[in-house]
Each structure stands twice: as C-alpha cells, then as structure tokens.
Amino acid sequence: MHAPLPLTRDIVLIGGGHTHALVLRKWGMAPLPGARLTLINPGPTAPYSGMLPGHIAGHYTRDELDIDLIRLCRFAGARMIVDHAVGIDRKQGLIHLNARPPVAYDLASFDIGITAQMERLPGFAKHAVGAKPLDAYSERWQQFRAQVAAGQAPPSVAVIGGGVAGVELSMAMAHALRADGATPQITVIEGSEGIGGVPPATGRRLTRAMADQGVTFLTNTRAQEVTSQGVVLEGGSSVQAALVVGAAGAYPHGWLAMTDLPLTDGFINISDTLQVQDDPALFACGDCAHMAAHPRPKAGVFAVRAAPVLFDNLRAAAAGAPLRTFKPQRDYLKLISLGGKVALAEKLGLAVSGKLLWRLKNRIDTKFMRSLEELPDMPAPDRPAVMAQGVTQMLDDKPLCGGCGAKVGSDVLQQSLSRLKPLARPDLLTGAGDDAAVLDIGGQRQVITTDHLRGFVDDPYLMARIAAVHALGDIWAMGARPQVALAQIILPRMSPALQARTLDEVMAAATDVFGAAGAAIAGGHSSMGAELTIGFTVTGLAETEPVLTSGARPGDVLILTRPIGTGVILAADMARAAKGRHVVAMLDRMAQPQGDAAHTLRNAHAMTDVTGFGLAGHLMTICRASGVSATLDLAAIPVYAGAEGLAEQGHHSTLFQPNRDAAPVFGPDSPRAQLLHDPQTAGGLLAVVPAGQAQAMLADLLTQGHDAAIIGTLGEGPAQITLC
Structure with missing residues (x-):
C-alpha cells in the first residue's frame, strides 16, 4: 500500500x-x-x-x-x-x-x-414554466395535478412549441390528467406548418396521435403574451389555460x-x-x-x-x-412517447409505433439509469502478505468515519483523563468535563476550546464552514461571545498552486463564519499529511457566569436546536448508500451557524452541544454533572431525512457502539432510538431550560429558522436516560 x-x-x-x-x-x-x-x-x-x-x-x-x-x-x-x-x-x-x-x-x-425559459415573451417568467430545466417543470406539474385533483384548477394546459418535445409532453400530460379522472383540455401552439425535427410522414403520425389523446394542435400560430388566464395569440385571440408550458426550442x-x-x-x-x-x-x-x-x-x-x-x-x-x-x-433512432405506454420509432424517414416500441424505449432508458446507479465495486489496494496480529481485523472493519465519527470513544478518553495530574492554577476555573475550559483573566471570564474534523467531504470550502460552526458550538454552549480563533489545517500532498487554492477556500469560508460570529482569525498552523483535516482553537468572553453542564434541575425541560443523524448519513454516504439530496440537505444545515440560537438560550440552567458522543452521551454528561435523570420523547426528537431508514438498514458510524456502551438508554431498541448514540458533527445545542420559559424559547428558535424541538424533561436522580 x-x-x-x-x-x-x-x-x-x-x-x-x-x-x-x-x-x-x-x-x-x-x-x-x-x-x-x-x-x-x-x-x-x-x-x-x-x-x-x-x-x-x-x-x-x-x-x-x-x-x-x-x-x-x-x-x-x-x-x-x-x-x-x-x-x-x-x-x-x-x-x-x-x-x-x-x-x-x-x-x-x-x-x-x-433552457426552455422564453424570457423575451411577455408574461412568461411570471405565468409559465419552461420544460427545461426539468426540475422546475416537474415540481410545477405535480403541483398542478394536485390542484386539478382537488378541484382548485381546471385541467387546461397550453404548450408553446410544437416540436417533438412539446408534442411528447402534451400527450404525456393528457394521459396523466385522464388517469386522474379529469377531462384534459390541452392545446399545442406552433408557429410553423407542422411538427419540426421529423420527416413529414412522421409528423402526420404524431399529429394523429395527439388527436387520439384529445390534444388540439394549432399550427402557423404564434404566442404574443402569457397571462394568468392563458396565452394571448397574435391577432388577439387566446388560449385559456391554467398551466402554460414552454417547449419552443432550445435556448x-x-x-x-x-x-x-x-x-x-x-x-x-x-x-x-x-x-x-x-x-x-x-x-x-x-x-x-x-x-x-x-x-x-x-x-x-x-x-x-x-x-x-x-x-x-x-x-x-x-x-x-x-x-x-x-x-x-x-x-439515429428516435423513440417518441405517445402518452400511454406506446411509442413511435423513426429513423431514415421510416416510422412505426406500438407498445413493443415503448418497451424498447423503457429498456434503453432504464439500462442507462442502472449504469449510473449500480456502480461497480472497485478492487481495494493489495495488502502486505505478512502483517502484525490484529491488523487484518481492523482493516476488515468499517472504514474509519470522518467528522466526529472519527473521535476516540468516551470511555477511552475518560480513562486517559483520569490518569492526568494537571497543574493547579488559580486562574483555571473549570477544565475537562465541560465544553470549554473557563479562565479568569483579570476578573473577566474567558472560555477556550479546540476541535478539528477529519474530512468527510472533498470540498475544502464546505468542510471549513462546517468545522468552524462545529468549533464555535463549544463557545455558544457555554453562553459566551466568540472572540478569537486559530486555524489548524492539514492538507493532502499537492502542488504549491493547489495548496494556495485550497487554503484560499478554507480561509474564505472560515473568515465568513467567524466574522459573522464576531470572532477574528488571529493565525494558526498548516501542514501537509495524508488527508484533509481542519480544526480551530477558539476563545470566547462570558459576560455573565458561563453556562455549565452542572446546573440542571428536576422539572426542567430539554430543547434541542438541530436534528440528529449526521453520523449514520455520512457513514452511508461513504458506502454510496445515502441519497444525494439527503446528504446535501444535511450538509447545508450543518454549515449554518447557531449564534442566534445560543443567544435565545443564554439563560439556560445547563447547556452543551451534541457532537461525537451522540445525544445520549452528551445528555448523560448533564445528568451526571447535575445529579438528575432524563426522560426523552423519542417521537419529538428531530431527525435528518433519510437517517432513520439508513439506521434500519444497518448503517452506523464507527463510534456508534462505543457511544452505546458508554451511555445506555432504557427503552425500545428501534432504529430511531439507535440514533441517540449516533455521533454528531456540527450538532445542535442541547439546552436545559425552566419549564415556564420553554415554549417561548422554542417559538423564537423556530422563527430564526432552526429545526428545534422540546424533546424531554428532567427528574430526580440517579443519572439515567429513559424513553417514553
């Protein structure tokens, strides 16, 4: 290797x-x-x-x-x-x-x-949708079908453009509306004498197919304007339509x-x-x-x-x-859908149609999609013939996760910390156990923390944003105001030009996040290594007493500001098992700062940010430090889209089992419950607040755009977590 x-x-x-x-x-x-x-x-x-x-x-x-x-x-x-x-x-x-x-x-x-967006046609941008890009058209079409089914819109559609694309889509829409129980009224508006892009004989076949689907085909007709009522034509007449689709050529x-x-x-x-x-x-x-x-x-x-x-x-x-x-x-062979599961084939001026041709088209299309979905497993690098005992077992385990999934387990960490004999200093007020150390600097309370993340996405800019938000979580959880950050960056080996580009992206993202939080980047350290790793040491100033993990009281309420499930989704993403839209939605949320949420929760009795040890592990830290028990409403805990299904399929981060062993939870062992032990990266703030203030705080958090929820309550000790 x-x-x-x-x-x-x-x-x-x-x-x-x-x-x-x-x-x-x-x-x-x-x-x-x-x-x-x-x-x-x-x-x-x-x-x-x-x-x-x-x-x-x-x-x-x-x-x-x-x-x-x-x-x-x-x-x-x-x-x-x-x-x-x-x-x-x-x-x-x-x-x-x-x-x-x-x-x-x-x-x-x-x-x-x-694009099929007809920007020069008056009213198009406001009242119509182009057939391309496909995303907007698909979304608008599904909305329209729902409106027709609910009786909120008539099943009338105008398609501007009578080429092959407009013809196919007109018959497809007619078929779908008829399948929904509606009587479609679809009109295709074409400026020329017939269907462009096909021989005359094929055009005649397609015209008959449209007529069979009840589609009206207007030739030598041009759209002059799109309104909320439909399409105004040259000459003053109009086509009434609740949906207008642009398919008039390629722009x-x-x-x-x-x-x-x-x-x-x-x-x-x-x-x-x-x-x-x-x-x-x-x-x-x-x-x-x-x-x-x-x-x-x-x-x-x-x-x-x-x-x-x-x-x-x-x-x-x-x-x-x-x-x-x-x-x-x-x-080339053109296969044109005719609405139902029937297609027309044309090549060299010859055209035939039928159900078998739709099956051929379906086979070609699905084969193409399978080639992009069923990706081959590429062979792993050769291993040495002779290795030390235990190496094979570790290599056969799941690949090491990125982010907080790569952390050392809490039991191992606690054993190491317990053997330390730190030097006593009067200005060090708290050390290991809370999210950040608290220092007394001339009567001012300063908090300091450090954190770094092993890369889990190949985008240095996005990785730096998430790493900065993640590092600030400790400062926010202490109720402090971010002050100064130092960067620690390890780049994979690359040329000087790529080093400069990558560092520019990392520092641009970090400067944006820390600057918005009121913190200055005062320097740091960079080196090259095996893979991208980004970390920050951050200080903050506490204007009042810092919020610790030891202030929780029986009767208090638990608020979580962000969904859980990052470890499962990232592990599944490494195995190419997660849906891309779920991964992107999660990464986008992870990159969003939580300074406003921390301000809303500044009077919490206790607070922490949920990171590597999972929701259960960090909640257990509060319970042990405060001498309380916790009851969680499992259904109320926000979960990232896709995470529960992936957990049910058996996807877990490498830190999942150590987390589970360190913070057992009493209750059902369901896939959703297993997410309580999932290591989080840039996770939410977990705040313990007075019951009488919880609803008002939650309302503020939701207004700020956070996926926050009240997830449980605290009771008398001993320290344990129970699901209800």
Whole structure:
C-alpha cells in the first residue's frame, strides 16, 4: 500500500448533464492520478431527459428520473459543489459561482444543457414554466395535478412549441390528467406548418396521435403574451389555460452571453476534440455546445456518445498526451412517447409505433439509469502478505468515519483523563468535563476550546464552514461571545498552486463564519499529511457566569436546536448508500451557524452541544454533572431525512457502539432510538431550560429558522436516560 500521489491539476466539470455523469462513472473506474476532479451543479441530482415524458405521464417516479450526482461523485472521488455557475474568468482560470467564492481550474468542461425559459415573451417568467430545466417543470406539474385533483384548477394546459418535445409532453400530460379522472383540455401552439425535427410522414403520425389523446394542435400560430388566464395569440385571440408550458426550442443559458467565450447563437463553439475554440483548457459538450464542423440537433444521444471522447481527452489534456476527435453520427433512432405506454420509432424517414416500441424505449432508458446507479465495486489496494496480529481485523472493519465519527470513544478518553495530574492554577476555573475550559483573566471570564474534523467531504470550502460552526458550538454552549480563533489545517500532498487554492477556500469560508460570529482569525498552523483535516482553537468572553453542564434541575425541560443523524448519513454516504439530496440537505444545515440560537438560550440552567458522543452521551454528561435523570420523547426528537431508514438498514458510524456502551438508554431498541448514540458533527445545542420559559424559547428558535424541538424533561436522580 503506497501513499497517495500528490495532486497537481484541477479539472472542473460545470454542469451535471448526461456526458458529465458518464465521465464521472468512467473516472471512478480509471481515475487519473494527480488530478483533482470537481463537479459544479445547481442541485444534488440531475433529471434524465429521456424519461421526462414518462415521468410526466406517471410511468416513472421522480426518484427513477433523477441521476444521483452525489453518489457518482463519491464513486469518482470527486468533490461536488451545489451551486450555480454564473461566469468565467479565462485569464485567471476561475469559475464564478452564485453563492460562494470562485473555483479555480486548470481544465474545465461545460455540460449545462439548455433552457426552455422564453424570457423575451411577455408574461412568461411570471405565468409559465419552461420544460427545461426539468426540475422546475416537474415540481410545477405535480403541483398542478394536485390542484386539478382537488378541484382548485381546471385541467387546461397550453404548450408553446410544437416540436417533438412539446408534442411528447402534451400527450404525456393528457394521459396523466385522464388517469386522474379529469377531462384534459390541452392545446399545442406552433408557429410553423407542422411538427419540426421529423420527416413529414412522421409528423402526420404524431399529429394523429395527439388527436387520439384529445390534444388540439394549432399550427402557423404564434404566442404574443402569457397571462394568468392563458396565452394571448397574435391577432388577439387566446388560449385559456391554467398551466402554460414552454417547449419552443432550445435556448442557451443567458449568463454565457456575458462571457468572452466564442458563441454561435448563444451556444459554445467547440472543435472536433470537444475543446472550446481557441482555448485548449476548456471543453464543452451536450446541448450547450455547438460543433461548427458537424452541426446537429439538440438530442441526448449525442451527449451520451461524446462521453468516452471527453473522458479520454480530459485525461490526455491533463497528462500532456494527444487528444481524440469526435464526429457525431448523422442519424439515429428516435423513440417518441405517445402518452400511454406506446411509442413511435423513426429513423431514415421510416416510422412505426406500438407498445413493443415503448418497451424498447423503457429498456434503453432504464439500462442507462442502472449504469449510473449500480456502480461497480472497485478492487481495494493489495495488502502486505505478512502483517502484525490484529491488523487484518481492523482493516476488515468499517472504514474509519470522518467528522466526529472519527473521535476516540468516551470511555477511552475518560480513562486517559483520569490518569492526568494537571497543574493547579488559580486562574483555571473549570477544565475537562465541560465544553470549554473557563479562565479568569483579570476578573473577566474567558472560555477556550479546540476541535478539528477529519474530512468527510472533498470540498475544502464546505468542510471549513462546517468545522468552524462545529468549533464555535463549544463557545455558544457555554453562553459566551466568540472572540478569537486559530486555524489548524492539514492538507493532502499537492502542488504549491493547489495548496494556495485550497487554503484560499478554507480561509474564505472560515473568515465568513467567524466574522459573522464576531470572532477574528488571529493565525494558526498548516501542514501537509495524508488527508484533509481542519480544526480551530477558539476563545470566547462570558459576560455573565458561563453556562455549565452542572446546573440542571428536576422539572426542567430539554430543547434541542438541530436534528440528529449526521453520523449514520455520512457513514452511508461513504458506502454510496445515502441519497444525494439527503446528504446535501444535511450538509447545508450543518454549515449554518447557531449564534442566534445560543443567544435565545443564554439563560439556560445547563447547556452543551451534541457532537461525537451522540445525544445520549452528551445528555448523560448533564445528568451526571447535575445529579438528575432524563426522560426523552423519542417521537419529538428531530431527525435528518433519510437517517432513520439508513439506521434500519444497518448503517452506523464507527463510534456508534462505543457511544452505546458508554451511555445506555432504557427503552425500545428501534432504529430511531439507535440514533441517540449516533455521533454528531456540527450538532445542535442541547439546552436545559425552566419549564415556564420553554415554549417561548422554542417559538423564537423556530422563527430564526432552526429545526428545534422540546424533546424531554428532567427528574430526580440517579443519572439515567429513559424513553417514553
């Protein structure tokens, strides 16, 4: 087993389109040593366009439609940045993002697709939805179906655009509404004489299929305005519709026009190697690209066929090797859904339709999705032939978790602390046992703590935000005001250029979090090691007596400010078993500060932040220090989406069993109950408050946006935890 090779090149994939999804799969099977791969996409999933009509018709669920980019990135060893790209600085090699600092690249590739948002049509942005991006359309369609089913909207739809996409979607919507028991009134508005993109004979077949579905097809008709009542046509007539869908062609994303990229009609010009014209560091593929030498219609088949060439050329460009060329085929088999489980096939001007063709389309589409879901298990590195006793057993255990799941168990820690004989100092008021040490500095109470996290996401910026919030938790739990932070950063081995980029991201995130909390970063220490590790030593000032774990009283109420389940989800994510949307939602919550929550809870009798030892372990610390017992309402404890199901499947952090042994809980042993022992990273504040103040405090926390809840009460000792 060899040490990881140093990182020297940043390759950034902009957009989670079909080509990039397939590149991620191939990268996971054959990564380029020394290259750091990054994917930027607005969401954790990307809808597969080939199954969109089937989804709209009700044949596929949304989960079946979505490509889980988080799982693909985990498989590829790539970092995933959930954000919108909004610009590019080619001189500096930077991709500008909507919600965070720019990301640097040595090589980058665009696969951002197209949009059907008709921005120039008056009223469209306010009253209509484009068929692309698919996320917004899918969500709006499900809302509309529910409104129709509830009698809150008529089943009337107008589709602007009579190409293949508009035709497919009109029949899909008609089928779904009819299946819901409604009588659909769907109108397709097309500016030309017929269906574009297909031969006349195929167009006639599709026109008859629309008529069979009860769809009205208006040709040589142009939309002039969209209103809350429908679509106003040129000439003054109108189409009444409760839902208006735009499918009139493929529009490039508007931000591309604001760049200096070479464009044709808003699409990125590329050469036969998929490189952007006159820029060998950039590539583009899929619907956002324009290949001047081989112009083709916007179709997913070309994106899929381009994936092997893009994969090879990214590797070659990063390694300084020759590149391949890509020439798209002239024609391809078109399979067009006709609403129900019937499809039309067309190639070379010949067209046939039937149920068997829908089965063929379904087989092709589901095979594509399975290729991105059923990812192969790659072989582990060879082990030495001879090892010391116990090594094999440890290697066969679950991989070491990141975050607080990598902590030493509380029993081991307590044994070590019990053997210490610290020097007595009059200015050290409290030491081990509370969240932070309390010092008397000239009559002022100062608290100090340190914490670090082993990386559990490959995004240094997000990792630093979470690590900063996590370290501040100890200060907030003591009722103190953050003052100063020192950073401790271990980077994996990388080139000086990548070191600078990574440190810039880490410090930008840390400065943002600590600055918002009123704390200054006064310096720190950095080094290189085997993996990314980020930590902070933080001080705070207590304007009143610090909140300790020993002030709880019988009759007090327990408030928790944040869900539990981070350890389970992170462990499952390592095994590629967690859903990407659950992972992203959890990470987003973990990166949110809790200073306002701490201020609301500043008069708590006792408080701690829930981290590595789990909710039960940290609650037991309060119980033992205060001489009280606790009764928890298991159903009231907030849990991150997906965590309970993953626990039921047997996913647990490496620290789960030591936590369970150290803080037993009396009550049912259900998957939800097991989450009480789940190690938390950037977990919630656990506050013990007077019963008469609990509801008011909870209301304030909910208003601030925290997922807070009253989870139990305290009683007379001895120290124990019981579920009710």
